[in-house]
Amino acid sequence: MHAPSPHGSVGNAPVEDHRADHIAPDCAGQNFYAIDRGLRNLVRLYLDPDDFGRLEPHFDRLGVLAGGRLDERARVADRHPPVLNVRDRFGRDEDWIDYHWSYREMEQIAFGDFQFHAMSHRAGTLGMDRPLPAVAKYAMQYLFVQAEFGLMCPISVTDTSIHLIRKFASAELKDYLLPKMLSGDVATMWKGTQFMTERAGGSDVGAIETTARCEEGEWRLYGDKWFCSHADADVALLLARPEGAPAGTRGLALFALPRRLKDGRRNAYRIVRLKDKLGTRSMASGEILLEGAVAYPVGEAGRGFKQMMEQVNLSRLSHGVRASAMMRRCVNEALVCARGRLAFGKTIIEYPLLRRQLLKIIVPTEQALSMFLFTASTMDRANAGSKEAESLLRILTALLKFRACRDNIPVATGAMEVRGGNGYIEEWVHARLIRDAHVGVLWEGTSNINALDIVSRAVGKSHAHRTLEAALGKLLDEATLVPAAFRDRLRSALDRAIAFAERVAAEPALEESARQVASSLYHIASAILMVWEAAQPGADARRALYARFVLEHRLTAQDPLAPRYGEWERTAEELVFSERQVAIAEVAGLLAM
Numbered sequence: 348m349h350a351p352s353p354h355g356s357v358g359n360a361p362v363e364d365h366r367a368d369h370i371a372p373d374c375a376g377q378n379f380y381a382i383d384r385g386l387r388n389l390v391r392l393y394l395d396p397d398d399f400g401r402l403e404p405h406f407d408r409l410g411v412l413a414g415g416r417l418d419e420r421a422r423v424a425d426r427h428p429p430v431l432n433v434r435d436r437f438g439r440d441e442d443w444i445d446y447h448w449s450y451r452e453m454e455q456i457a458f459g460d461f462q463f464h465a466m467s468h469r470a471g472t473l474g475m476d477r478p479l480p481a482v483a484k485y486a487m488q489y490l491f492v493q494a495e496f497g498l499m500c501p502i503s504v505t506d507t508s509i510h511l512i513r514k515f516a517s518a519e520l521k522d523y524l525l526p527k528m529l530s531g532d533v534a535t536m537w538k539g540t541q542f543m544t545e546r547a548g549g550s551d552v553g554a555i556e557t558t559a560r561c562e563e564g565e566w567r568l569y570g571d572k573w574f575c576s577h578a579d580a581d582v583a584l585l586l587a588r589p590e591g592a593p594a595g596t597r598g599l600a601l602f603a604l605p606r607r608l609k610d611g612r613r614n615a616y617r618i619v620r621l622k623d624k625l626g627t628r629s630m631a632s633g634e635i636l637l638e639g640a641v642a643y644p645v646g647e648a649g650r651g652f653k654q655m656m657e658q659v660n661l662s663r664l665s666h667g668v669r670a671s672a673m674m675r676r677c678v679n680e681a682l683v684c685a686r687g688r689l690a691f692g693k694t695i696i697e698y699p700l701l702r703r704q705l706l707k708i709i710v711p712t713e714q715a716l717s718m719f720l721f722t723a724s725t726m727d728r729a730n731a732g733s734k735e736a737e738s739l740l741r742i743l744t745a746l747l748k749f750r751a752c753r754d755n756i757p758v759a760t761g762a763m764e765v766r767g768g769n770g771y772i773e774e775w776v777h778a779r780l781i782r783d784a785h786v787g788v789l790w791e792g793t794s795n796i797n798a799l800d801i802v803s804r805a806v807g808k809s810h811a812h813r814t815l816e817a818a819l820g821k822l823l824d825e826a827t828l829v830p831a832a833f834r835d836r837l838r839s840a841l842d843r844a845i846a847f848a849e850r851v852a853a854e855p856a857l858e859e860s861a862r863q864v865a866s867s868l869y870h871i872a873s874a875i876l877m878v879w880e881a882a883q884p885g886a887d888a889r890r891a892l893y894a895r896f897v898l899e900h901r902l903t904a905q906d907p908l909a910p911r912y913g914e915w916e917r918t919a920e921e922l923v924f925s926e927r928q929v930a931i932a933e934v935a936g937l938l939a940m
């Protein structure tokens with residue numbers, strides 16, 4: 348088999364050059380929906396059947412794009428980052444950013460064809476007569492990000508800005524902004540963003556120094572925002588301290604900052620430079636100087652931080668989805684390579700040591716898939732008014748952001764290693780996946796900040812771990828096709844993880860264990876979800892095997908000086924790497940061993 352070129356042709360190379368056969372293929376040209384058994388099974392499970400029926404053709408269409416045109420454009424856009432112009436040829440401070448045509452084409456797909464930013468806010472996207480459920484929206488994000496990560500920031504932050512404006516803005520501001528932001532006309536629509544971080548504070552939001560002054564009946568902002576992704580967005584939501592307001596987060600108010608004033612003039616702020624970033628290179632992140640920029644207050648002045656945290660939490664969920672997507676791309680690339688590369692007379696997937704490496708990237712990927720779909724379905728229930736779901740969403744979002752974004756980094760590196768030296772070369776996708784993976788542990792809260800949020804707020808203050816415990820216990824009870832002995836082991840791990848979380852939340856001296864708590868709650872939650880999913884009619888039961896890998900290797904003590912692999916694992920591996928659907932009866936014995 349010839350290795351397909353990333354352009355879908357073999358360029359100038361002679362077509363008969365059989366030396367190319369030595370190079371393992373990649374996923375170029377594949378349908379990322381069709382090849383994703385886990386996603387296909389689970390969206391069917393988590394979506395209402397009518398919605399699934401209506402939306403599946405769109406998942407399929409996006410799967411084709413993600414493995415084809417979108418992927419090609421993403422590769423080009425990564426090589427041609429945006430360029431800032433600070434003045435025009437007359438010397439006017441008319442700052443603007445030039446984007447490569449490949450980025451503009453991806454914008455057309457995202458904001459025009461699929462209307463990701465509007466799909467969960469209004470009817471009329473993808474032929475739906477009502478807004479899309481969260482499960483569908485995030486499944487779409489997951490497919491898109493397998494090709495392009497950078498642009499998902501502007502897409503998601505436009506979506507979340509719309510949410511905040513709809514929820515908190517005055518009727519007048521809504522009338523002014525929402526029709527523009529909800530439009531699907533890429534040429535005229537207004538995109539959103541969120542500027543919070545300043546030099547004095549990223550994690551420490553209360554240290555923000557930007558001030559808001561009311562001058563002649565208008566609010567004007569003065570300050571310096573240090574990290575501004577989607578820097579040239581048409582409207583930014585940001586936090587500033589009105590003069591005389593108290594210090595800390597209590598004194599922060601939320602504002603909407605338009606790029607252009609109502610009369611068409613530029614607002615009084617400048618993008619002073621763009622960041623030269625490790626990843627997300629297709630998207631512009633800049634530094635912005637606010638020089639008396641006009642801004643509209645959003646919601647109650649004293650609740651700016653709380654309101655902004657709604658946007659942060661929505662972004663955190665999307666970040667978990669993005670990490671999950673990039674891990675899936677890594678798995679797909681690694682598997683296609685492992686099945687296509689020969690070494691020492693065998694395909695490399697035949698070597699036990701390499702299979703182990705593959706398992707280490709497959710299991711966290713499947714965990715993240717289950718976690719994000721369950722979290723999204725919980726969001727759908729919360730939006731429908733369930734208080735229980737609201738509490739569950741609180742903790743699930745933070746767990747997903749914390750662990751999936753961390754797992755993405757070793758998974759990306761592991762997939763590169765499977766491809767060998769070619770994985771290190773920029774014309775393959777791995778280098779970009781590795782560069783992009785790292786930002787997940789920084790933006791919308793670092794790992795420490797998320798772990799502290801889980802322990803002190805979600806567990807300590809909101810007691811959301813109790814809701815989680817009840818929800819997971821119920822799922823275990825429902826998974827009756829899974830051997831009781833295995834479910835008992837999971838239940839006992841759940842009890843211990845919950846008790847551990849409670850203890851760390853109650854004892855400030857145990858703060859160093861916050862990340863351990865976050866990881867253990869994530870692992871037990873994802874293991875139970877996978878067991879429940881495996882037990883559904885028509886499900887692929889290998890998910891229960893993934894759950895066992897999580898239980899043995901993430902939630903059970905191991906002797907570092909003894910072999911780590913149990914007898915059951917060889918047989919389990921055979922099933923994991925088989926290319927057919929696996930029935931629950933085939934795995935039951937392995938779970939009980």
Ligand SMILES: Cc1cc2nc3c(=O)[nH]c(=O)nc-3n(C[C@H](O)[C@H](O)[C@H](O)COP(=O)(O)OP(=O)(O)OC[C@H]3O[C@@H](n4cnc5c(N)ncnc54)[C@H](O)[C@@H]3O)c2cc1C
Nearest residue numbers: 541542543544548549550574575576789790791792793795
């Ligand atoms: C590419 C990129 C794009 C970004 N885009 C945006 C954007 O559009 N809008 C925006 O507002 N921000 C944006 N950010 C900023 C990002 O959210 C911050 O960088 C992040 O929140 C961390 O803040 P900081 O850089 O000030 O680090 P710090 O807050 O100084 O943290 C430094 C280290 O200290 C740790 N730390 C801090 N406090 C504690 C504590 N109490 N206990 C234990 N450890 C602690 C952190 O975990 C971290 O490891 C972006 C960042 C990047 C890299």
